[in-house]
Amino acid sequence: MPLPPLAAIRAFEAAARHANFTKAATELGMTQAAVSYQIKLLEDVLGTPVFLRQNRRVTLTRAGRRLAGPTTEAFDLLRDAYTAPDDDMTLTISTLVTLASNWLAPRVGRFQMAHPQIAVRMSTEAHSVDFKSEEFDVAIRYGDGQWPGLRAHEVMPVAFTPMISPTLLEQYGPLHDPAELMRLPFIDPEDRNIAFWLDEAGISDRPAKANAPIMIGAQTGEAAAAIAGHGVAFLNPAFFRIELETGRLIQPFDQVSTDGKSYWLVYPESRRHNLKIVAFRKWVLAEAVADQ
Amino acid sequence: MPLPPLAAIRAFEAAARHANFTKAATELGMTQAAVSYQIKLLEDVLGTPVFLRQNRRVTLTRAGRRLAGPTTEAFDLLRDAYTAPDDDMTLTISTLVTLASNWLAPRVGRFQMAHPQIAVRMSTEAHSVDFKSEEFDVAIRYGDGQWPGLRAHEVMPVAFTPMISPTLLEQYGPLHDPAELMRLPFIDPEDRNIAFWLDEAGISDRPAKANAPIMIGAQTGEAAAAIAGHGVAFLNPAFFRIELETGRLIQPFDQVSTDGKSYWLVYPESRRHNLKIVAFRKWVLAEAVADQ
DNA sequence: GGCATTGATAAACCTAGCTTATGAATGGAT
DNA sequence: ATCCATTCATAAGCTAGGTTTATCAATGCC
Numbered sequence: 001m002p003l004p005p006l007a008a009i010r011a012f013e014a015a016a017r018h019a020n021f022t023k024a025a026t027e028l029g030m031t032q033a034a035v036s037y038q039i040k041l042l043e044d045v046l047g048t049p050v051f052l053r054q055n056r057r058v059t060l061t062r063a064g065r066r067l068a069g070p071t072t073e074a075f076d077l078l079r080d081a082y083t084a085p086d087d088d089m090t091l092t093i094s095t096l097v098t099l100a101s102n103w104l105a106p107r108v109g110r111f112q113m114a115h116p117q118i119a120v121r122m123s124t125e126a127h128s129v130d131f132k133s134e135e136f137d138v139a140i141r142y143g144d145g146q147w148p149g150l151r152a153h154e155v156m157p158v159a160f161t162p163m164i165s166p167t168l169l170e171q172y173g174p175l176h177d178p179a180e181l182m183r184l185p186f187i188d189p190e191d192r193n194i195a196f197w198l199d200e201a202g203i204s205d206r207p208a209k210a211n212a213p214i215m216i217g218a219q220t221g222e223a224a225a226a227i228a229g230h231g232v233a234f235l236n237p238a239f240f241r242i243e244l245e246t247g248r249l250i251q252p253f254d255q256v257s258t259d260g261k262s263y264w265l266v267y268p269e270s271r272r273h274n275l276k277i278v279a280f281r282k283w284v285l286a287e288a289v290a291d292q
Numbered sequence: 293m294p295l296p297p298l299a300a301i302r303a304f305e306a307a308a309r310h311a312n313f314t315k316a317a318t319e320l321g322m323t324q325a326a327v328s329y330q331i332k333l334l335e336d337v338l339g340t341p342v343f344l345r346q347n348r349r350v351t352l353t354r355a356g357r358r359l360a361g362p363t364t365e366a367f368d369l370l371r372d373a374y375t376a377p378d379d380d381m382t383l384t385i386s387t388l389v390t391l392a393s394n395w396l397a398p399r400v401g402r403f404q405m406a407h408p409q410i411a412v413r414m415s416t417e418a419h420s421v422d423f424k425s426e427e428f429d430v431a432i433r434y435g436d437g438q439w440p441g442l443r444a445h446e447v448m449p450v451a452f453t454p455m456i457s458p459t460l461l462e463q464y465g466p467l468h469d470p471a472e473l474m475r476l477p478f479i480d481p482e483d484r485n486i487a488f489w490l491d492e493a494g495i496s497d498r499p500a501k502a503n504a505p506i507m508i509g510a511q512t513g514e515a516a517a518a519i520a521g522h523g524v525a526f527l528n529p530a531f532f533r534i535e536l537e538t539g540r541l542i543q544p545f546d547q548v549s550t551d552g553k554s555y556w557l558v559y560p561e562s563r564r565h566n567l568k569i570v571a572f573r574k575w576v577l578a579e580a581v582a583d584q
Numbered sequence: 585g586g587c588a589t590t591g592a593t594a595a596a597c598c599t600a601g602c603t604t605a606t607g608a609a610t611g612g613a614t
Numbered sequence: 615a616t617c618c619a620t621t622c623a624t625a626a627g628c629t630a631g632g633t634t635t636a637t638c639a640a641t642g643c644c
Contacts, residue, residue, distance in 0.1 A: 001375040002321070003367075006299065006302060007632070010298060022590065029294070030632090030634085031635080032591070033593080033636095036591060037593090040592085043562070047378075047563055049423075052426065053590095053591065053592085054425045055640070057590075062380055071370065073369055075295075077365055077369070078362065078366045079295060081358070081361075081366075082359065088355060088358070132344070133344050133346045135341075270336065274340065299600085314620080322601090323603060324622070325602080325604080326601070329602080333600095345623085348609075348620065348622075349621075349622090350621090
């Protein structure tokens with residue numbers, strides 16, 4: 001046995017509460033005629049009147065009284081549930097491991113300081129998160145910023161420049177010309193970014209590197225290897241500011257190259273007004289700007 | 293802050309319960325596309341997804357889980373309230389005093405025997421009850437059966453025939469011809485029904501009765517006066533079967549006249565399928581037939 | 585006695601919400 | 615491995631449900 005039309009039930013609920021069709025209509029943002037119609041419809045469906053029409057006033061019948069209680073209770077539940085502010089103040093971020101460990105993680109504490117009510121849950125994902133099937137508020141992606149259905153904000157370009165340890169620099173003598181770099185071992189010779197940098201530096205003579213890659217993919221690992229003096233790592237200077245400032249890593253050349261791609265903050269277009277997301281977006285972009 | 297569209301909430305409730313849009317659609321008697329549309333609409337309104345779309349299955353998001361509980365609870369309340377059998381098993385009858393006291397009251401016990409779950413509340417009203425402003429299930433009315441919006445079943449014609457006590461008959465000698473009736477005192481000479489009977493009997497010579505009416509209107513009172521031997525009362529033989537059978541009243545002539553009107557069982561057209569009303573209608577009409 | 589207010593009703597209109605049709609993805613059976 | 619069944623998404627198009635507008639009847643109130 002199906003429920004009567006919900007519009008009729010809603011009209012009844014308001015009318016019962018006010019004992020007045022006109023006031024109910026005002027509350028519901030419709031006309032008195034519409035309420036009258038809906039109540040009549042409900043009575044037709046139920047097969048029994050729910051209101052007695054007395055002079056300029058309406059009174060619940062017994063059947064009406066029986067229904068009014070549970071109905072109002074039900075709508076109270078719905079109103080409570082659907083009008084409650086979004087109290088889920090957990091911001092879930094899907095990040096790329098490199099950006100997360102070298103840039104975001106050290107800074108995210110400041111975001112929490114600024115927004116103490118927002119808890120942050122960071123998750124580093126190997127694959128590109130699909131907002132439709134996984135529950136993330138925002139993600140950091142690598143690419144060109146074109147993802148249909150998603151809004152993307154550029155956080156920073158994917159940049160890199162050779163870095164070595166002071167020990168290694170001492171060992172191979174001062175580097176004045178980028179070409180001299182080729183004498184040094186590369187930590188991950190197969191790193192595709194290297195070509196971008198060498199191209200931009202105008203180095204065409206590229207003898208194959210003998211050494212097997214020490215670390216693949218994880219920039220943090222490459223950095224550690226570089227610090228240990230194992231060779232040249234092509235790293236994002238924005239990620240290793242501290243190491244550069246403390247001298248644990250040395251950036252021999254000013255030239256910083258990119259592969260044309262960037263890191264992007266992305267989230268579903270439809271959630272662009274979500275408070276948590278707005279707050280995080282503003283914070284991230286400000287951090288990125290301040291970083292340059 | 294208004295609720296999201298109720299259709300969307302309902303679709304969500306079913307979908308959340310089944311964790312499956314197709315099953316929800318089946319339950320709601322609509323297509324899967326409609327459920328999909330409503331869920332999407334809800335998510336648009338809320339500004340947050342309520343389901344994660346995973347391969348061939350859907351899962352509630354945190355927001356969805358937060359809403360699903362209260363929503364199902366609310367709909368359970370509504371379903372309980374609106375699909376509960378009409379447990380108001382009190383049949384409220386508005387009757388005319390004459391029919392009530394002389395015919396209905398003595399018989400209504402049998403109705404209750406036949407329908408033990410139905411309580412009967414009879415009320416004798418001076419005015420014709422308005423179903424729109426007063427809470428009655430059925431009424432007995434006097435008239436021609438034409439009341440807009442009401443369904444009317446003829447219970448019995450308004451019939452009358454002269455009745456006297458045995459004492460009075462003895463006193464005035466045997467009555468062979470209706471014209472002889474005019475010698476007797478009439479208990480209520482102003483009773484408008486008398487003319488109908490006399491017309492039908494072909495009596496045109498009608499000397500004015502000297503006696504003031506003893507009782508007006510209440511047939512029971514007239515009957516009591518007649519039994520006491522105070523004169524002729526024009527009464528409905530159906531109402532005084534016992535008195536006639538026991539000889540306390542005598543019906544001198546077979547002729548029974550009517551004023552062209554009847555007693556009718558009436559109730560709102562819209563409630564013609566109500567269980568209580570159907571039961572009572574069947575019973576009353578069967579009683580009336582058995583009575584003839 | 586006139587006015588303000590309430591609910592009922594008829595007519596006309598419009599869009600919310602449905603169906604139909606189709607596609608994409610994939611889990612499971614053979 | 616392949617095919618099929620099943621799931622949800624989406625676009626297009628239609629229809630009736632629900633709304634507004636306009637008006638009436640009734641009556642409580644000043």
